[in-house]
Amino acid sequence: AQKVTQAQTEISVVEKEDVTLDCVYETRDTTYYLFWYKQPPSGELVFLIRRNSFDEQNEISGRYSWNFQKSTSSFNFTITASQVVDSAVYFCALTNSGAGSYQLTFGKGTKLSVIP
Amino acid sequence: DTGVSQDPRHKITKRGQNVTFRCDPISEHNRLYWYRQTLGQGPEFLTYFQNEAQLEKSRLLSDRFSAERPKGSFSTLEIQRTEQGDSAMYLCASSHLITEQETQYFGPGTRLLVL
Numbered sequence: 001a002q003k004v005t006q007a008q009t010e011i012s013v014v015e016k017e018d019v020t021l022d023c024v025y026e027t028r029d030t031t032y033y034l035f036w037y038k039q040p041p042s043g044e045l046v047f048l049i050r051r052n053s054f055d056e057q058n059e060i061s062g063r064y065s066w067n068f069q070k071s072t073s074s075f076n077f078t079i080t081a082s083q084v085v086d087s088a089v090y091f092c093a094l095t096n097s098g099a100g101s102y103q104l105t106f107g108k109g110t111k112l113s114v115i116p
Numbered sequence: 117d118t119g120v121s122q123d124p125r126h127k128i129t130k131r132g133q134n135v136t137f138r139c140d141p142i143s144e145h146n147r148l149y150w151y152r153q154t155l156g157q158g159p160e161f162l163t164y165f166q167n168e169a170q171l172e173k174s175r176l177l178s179d180r181f182s183a184e185r186p187k188g189s190f191s192t193l194e195i196q197r198t199e200q201g202d203s204a205m206y207l208c209a210s211s212h213l214i215t216e217q218e219t220q221y222f223g224p225g226t227r228l229l230v231l
Contacts, residue, residue: 004158033218043205045159045222052218091158095218102211102218103149103172106158 002027004094006107013082014115021077021110023092029053034068034075035093035104045091051075082114118142120223122208128229129198136194137226141210148191149220150183153205165191166213198230 003026013019025034036048049059051068059066063080079086089111093104121140129135141148147166151159162181163173167188176182180198185191195202205227209220 035219037222042224043227044224045207045209047219047221050219093158102147102220103161103164103175104151104159104220105161108156108158 002029002094002096002105004092004105004107006092006110008110009108010111010113012113012115015084016081018078018080019082019112021079021090021092021112023075023077023107025073025075025092025094027094029096033095033102035095036066036075036077037091037093038088039091039109040088048077079112082112084114084116087112087114120208120210120221122206122223122226124226125224126227126229128231130231131198131200133198134194134196135198135228136192137206137208137228138190138192139208139210139223140190141208142212142221144212145210145221146188146213147211147220148185149209149211150191150193151207151209152177153207153225154203159207162193195228198228200230203228203230 005024032053034051038046038048056068056070065078067076089109091106091109093106095102123138149164150162153159161175163176163183165185168185180196183193205225207222207225209222211220
């Protein structure tokens with residue numbers, strides 16, 4: 001069975017603060033993919049990043065960065081210098097690649113509120 | 117390049133009625149997925165298609181739920197004899213089998229309210 005845990009239900013930060021969203025996963029697959037999606041109030045899930053299990057390099061994209069640590073089964077997401085537009089629910093997800101379907105298993109999400 | 121589209125965006129129905137939702141994937145995306153999202157939860161996988169073949173449907177919530185993708189392009193999700201517990205957001209996603217099969221791009225969803 002696969003599981004994704006996002007322990008932080010809600011986080012509030014003041015604009016320009018840095019914030020880290022935690023994600024811990026469980027899987028028996030040796031090959032898997034991890035994702036982060038953003039869901040703004042409009043409801044549409046927006047793809048942010050994909051990371052495969054072979055690649056543990058951290059990644060930076062503008063104000064976003066991701067820290068993948070296989071040893072602790074974590075895939076954390078940091079927003080630097082947060083902005084009001086970052087306010088959304090963020091989901092971490094994991095694929096079930098073993099069955100070939102790539103169906104996603106999502107965490108419950110972390111609601112981020114950035115206060116001006 | 118248009119994204120995934122879903123229709124309708126909102127649906128209000130009375131208990132016991134049938135509803136049908138439509139999803140149009142990104143052009144040339146072979147795989148199409150349906151998920152359900154309830155309040156405060158992450159999306160939950162329901163079923164998926166590769167072209168017109170439905171390859172996984174054991175996760176459909178009950179036999180009242182069915183999905184089709186008759187020509188390998190758009191898909192429909194039908195719920196028969198709706199119940200109040202069916203109220204949720206229904207999300208569709210698509211991916212490209214060859215170039216990027218692991219990455220799913222989502223539509224805006226159909227929000228269903230059963231009275």
